[in-house]
Amino acid sequence: MSQINFTDTKHWLRTARTLTEALPYMQKYAGRRLVIKYGGHAMVNPELAKVFADDITLLRQVGILPIVVHGGGPQIGEMLKRLNIQSSFIDGLRVTDAATVEVVEMVLAGTINKQIVAAINAAGGHAVGISGKDDNLLKAKRAEMVKDGKPVDLGLVGEPSAVNPRIISCLEQAGIIPVISPVGFGPDGQTYNINADTAAGAIAAAVGAVRLVMLTDVAGVLDKAGNLVPDLTASQVRALTADGTISGGMIPKLETCLMAVESGVEAAVILDGRVPHSLLLEIFTASGQGTLVTRG
Ligand SMILES: Nc1ncnc2c1ncn2[C@@H]1O[C@H](COP(=O)(O)OP(=O)(O)O)[C@@H](O)[C@H]1O
Numbered sequence: 488m489s490q491i492n493f494t495d496t497k498h499w500l501r502t503a504r505t506l507t508e509a510l511p512y513m514q515k516y517a518g519r520r521l522v523i524k525y526g527g528h529a530m531v532n533p534e535l536a537k538v539f540a541d542d543i544t545l546l547r548q549v550g551i552l553p554i555v556v557h558g559g560g561p562q563i564g565e566m567l568k569r570l571n572i573q574s575s576f577i578d579g580l581r582v583t584d585a586a587t588v589e590v591v592e593m594v595l596a597g598t599i600n601k602q603i604v605a606a607i608n609a610a611g612g613h614a615v616g617i618s619g620k621d622d623n624l625l626k627a628k629r630a631e632m633v634k635d636g637k638p639v640d641l642g643l644v645g646e647p648s649a650v651n652p653r654i655i656s657c658l659e660q661a662g663i664i665p666v667i668s669p670v671g672f673g674p675d676g677q678t679y680n681i682n683a684d685t686a687a688g689a690i691a692a693a694v695g696a697v698r699l700v701m702l703t704d705v706a707g708v709l710d711k712a713g714n715l716v717p718d719l720t721a722s723q724v725r726a727l728t729a730d731g732t733i734s735g736g737m738i739p740k741l742e743t744c745l746m747a748v749e750s751g752v753e754a755a756v757i758l759d760g761r762v763p764h765s766l767l768l769e770i771f772t773a774s775g776q777g778t779l780v781t782r783g
Pocket residue numbers: 525526527528529558560579684702703704705707708709710732733734735736737738740
């Protein structure tokens with residue numbers, strides 16, 4: 488519905504018509520938490536990365552509480568290649584040995600986390616980067632996977648066993664945007680590689696987020712003919728998974744969306760991170776973007 492040019496956030500904010508359109512949504516989301524999963528594929532373009540930082544900053548400036556949980560799968564892959572460490576995925580999850588988990592933590596909690604933090608701060612926001620290890624944010628246990636009736640050993644892949652969101656509240660109270668890398672730790676101090684979608688979903692559920700937004704590199708969930716599916720309920724997601732329409736990285740993404748909406752998050756959205764300002768378009772306009780997942 489909106490014909491406004493979204494390529495410049497400041498222009499967008501100055502436009503009275505846009506403000507009129509956005510105001511009810513600003514009021515709806517004011518003071519509420521929005522968990523934004525920023526996928527590794529969505530962050531490879533530096534111009535889009537700047538736009539993302541602008542949008543996150545803007546959300547905070549209008550009184551919404553964004554929590555960024557980031558991935559970095561392609562960037563981990565590049566570093567593993569440089570180090571001559573072989574890597575493979577099963578149903579969207581990286582099989583992770585001791586050498587791999589070291590690289591995962593280095594790339595996610597080091598390079599990528601700090602890039603995002605620096606971009607938000609350069610955009611005029613206040614961001615602090617943490618990982619799941621900080622203040623016990625993400626406790627993890629070894630992930631269990633069964634494929635074709637047989638158990639699959641993914642190594643040091645973790646799934647959240649407990650989320651302690653205290654550090655998030657502390658940062659928010661100080662006006663700071665938390666930027667979280669999905670590295671967790673087990674009871675014995677073992678570092679676990681948690682898929683960023685899974686971590687974002689667990690955090691969204693634990694903090695009572697109003698929405699979980701997943702920024703990725705496709706328009707949303709596509710059907711077998713390649714057309715965008717605008718809305719999905721839990722039973723439809725299960726059917727699309729069973730008939731193979733959904734594969735690879737889309738599997739943990741949709742499983743997470745289901746878990747989130749079943750845990751009280753109002754809705755989860757899979758959005759095209761390649762479209763400038765898709766986040767603002769989704770949050771502040773009536774014409775939703777991507778695929779909206781609800782309990783149904
Ligand atoms: N039905 C589907 N619709 C859209 N994408 C799908 C579907 N099935 C599998 N995919 C794959 O899932 C990918 C998104 O997952 P992933 O690569 O893990 O993204 P991210 O790095 O953003 O987490 C898409 O690029 C696409 O290749």
